[in-house]
Amino acid sequence: MFNSVSVVGLGYIGLPTAAVFASRKIKVIGVDVNGSAVDIINQGRIHIVEPDLDIVVHAAVTEGFLRATLVPEPADAFLIAVPTPFKDGYEPDLSYIESACRAIAPVLKVGDLVILESTSPVGATEQMAKWLAEIRPDLSFPQELGEKSDIRIAYCPERVLPGHVLQELVQNDRVIGGLTTKCSERAAALYKLFVLGECIITNARTAEMCKLTENSFRDVNIAFANELSIICDKLDISVWELIRLANRHPRVSVLQPGPGVGGHCIAVDPWFIVSKTPEHARLIRCAREVNDSKPEWVINKVKLLVADYLLSNPEKSAKEVTIAAFGLAFKPDIDDLRESPALEITQRIARECPGRLIAVEPNILELPESLDKRVELESIDFALERANIVLLLVDHKVFKGIDKARLGQVKMIDTRGIWG
Numbered sequence: 001m002f003n004s005v006s007v008v009g010l011g012y013i014g015l016p017t018a019a020v021f022a023s024r025k026i027k028v029i030g031v032d033v034n035g036s037a038v039d040i041i042n043q044g045r046i047h048i049v050e051p052d053l054d055i056v057v058h059a060a061v062t063e064g065f066l067r068a069t070l071v072p073e074p075a076d077a078f079l080i081a082v083p084t085p086f087k088d089g090y091e092p093d094l095s096y097i098e099s100a101c102r103a104i105a106p107v108l109k110v111g112d113l114v115i116l117e118s119t120s121p122v123g124a125t126e127q128m129a130k131w132l133a134e135i136r137p138d139l140s141f142p143q144e145l146g147e148k149s150d151i152r153i154a155y156c157p158e159r160v161l162p163g164h165v166l167q168e169l170v171q172n173d174r175v176i177g178g179l180t181t182k183c184s185e186r187a188a189a190l191y192k193l194f195v196l197g198e199c200i201i202t203n204a205r206t207a208e209m210c211k212l213t214e215n216s217f218r219d220v221n222i223a224f225a226n227e228l229s230i231i232c233d234k235l236d237i238s239v240w241e242l243i244r245l246a247n248r249h250p251r252v253s254v255l256q257p258g259p260g261v262g263g264h265c266i267a268v269d270p271w272f273i274v275s276k277t278p279e280h281a282r283l284i285r286c287a288r289e290v291n292d293s294k295p296e297w298v299i300n301k302v303k304l305l306v307a308d309y310l311l312s313n314p315e316k317s318a319k320e321v322t323i324a325a326f327g328l329a330f331k332p333d334i335d336d337l338r339e340s341p342a343l344e345i346t347q348r349i350a351r352e353c354p355g356r357l358i359a360v361e362p363n364i365l366e367l368p369e370s371l372d373k374r375v376e377l378e379s380i381d382f383a384l385e386r387a388n389i390v391l392l393l394v395d396h397k398v399f400k401g402i403d404k405a406r407l408g409q410v411k412m413i414d415t416r417g418i419w420g
């Protein structure tokens with residue numbers, strides 16, 4: 001039985017998870033260090049963008065099942081969903097997990113379950129158990145007493161796709177790795193309160209590695225597509241046609257090239273494997289390097305196109321060349337600019353190309369500070385009427401709908417292959 005659940009970290013994963021538990025009529029205490037997020041949630045509103053989440057949070061708060069607070073309170077289960085970025089040298093930064101442990105340790109009681117959901121390097125769950133045990137020597141933990149411990153500890157990675165979080169939270173299978181079998185079973189019982197997918201039990205280290213494997217698998221496959229795009233460019237082959245044809249093979253499924261890999265997950269998590277086993281993770285590291293170098297390749301293409309434009313228009317100077325960048329988000333049809341290669345490329349063009357720069361990003365209302373003095377945020381029509389060079393960076397649906405005849409006159413770089 002779980003009478004109450006506490007979710008620590010009310011971001012892109014924690015808040016939807018808290019809301020879904022609350023929608024099953026479980027008392028949920030959400031904890032966050034961000035006072036303004038706490039206030040917004042307690043008013044039944046949300047501070048992040050995710051389809052339908054506002055409705056679920058509003059209902060959960062008004063019905064009294066979800067409440068946010070800055071300071072942890074006692075609960076039967078604690079789910080930690082805080083960020084795990086990397087530090088210099090791509091070393092994982094577990095300081096948010098450590099702070100969460102320090103915050104919840106004082107309210108832990110016999111029988112409680114603590115689950116780590118944050119994407120973490122192998123061994124992080126054992127480290128979390130150690131931190132908790134150091135602060136609460138009066139309680140016993142699985143690393144000392146095994147199945148007889150007062151506190152149960154498990155790792156259960158989130159695997160949801162931004163933009164589809166509410167469906168995927170409920171539908172996706174969960175991999176649950178307890179420090180002991182009873183820890184796993186208790187965690188599985190908790191997730192079964194709302195998960196319709198299977199809850200599959202393993203140990204903590206395998207569950208940690210499983211999450212890293214999923215995102216590294218995607219990163220390596222995107223790197224393959226990005227490398228192909230550079231090779232095809234050299235050989236004067238359309239990479240988009242090539243991939244379409246290769247994917248007609250029953251056992252081939254090449255992903256799509258782009259301007260680079262963005263977001264807080266795929267561009268970060270593979271480094272957690274590399275940092276643990278640097279001498280063995282050769283392919284995973286190389287894939288990261290290939291994807292990280294793609295923005296530079298795109299920027300060089302833009303500069304070559306500017307030079308080409310000036311050759312065919314000798315009366316003009318570089319200052320008179322207008323570039324329009326289509327898309328700033330890190331992937332299609334979202335407003336999230338975090339770690340976005342499209343944003344990085346636009347920032348670099350703003351610094352390195354002297355002409356007018358127009359950005360088209362229909363999912364945001366204002367430009368980030370890094371761009372706002374130098375770049376104009378405008379509509380598709382405005383940009384197409386003025387641009388000498390068009391750079392497509394994100395395959396938003398609205399961009400796919402642009403009549404190709406309107407693009408006939410301009411020089412174009414299409415990093416997503418949507419304009420043919």
Ligand code: SAJ
Pocket residue numbers: 119158159160161162214215218222255256257258259260261262263264265266330331332
């Ligand atoms: N991308 C490409 N080509 C592709 C697919 C993606 O260039 O063919 C780029 C996107 O444009 C974007 C980046 O990769 O810049 C990442 O986008 P994504 O849609 O692949 O993934 P995320 O970061 O939104 O979510 C991933 C998901 N992981 C997997 O699909 C294995 C999600 O299920 C995880 O829960 C999430 O990471 C996470 O939180 O770890």
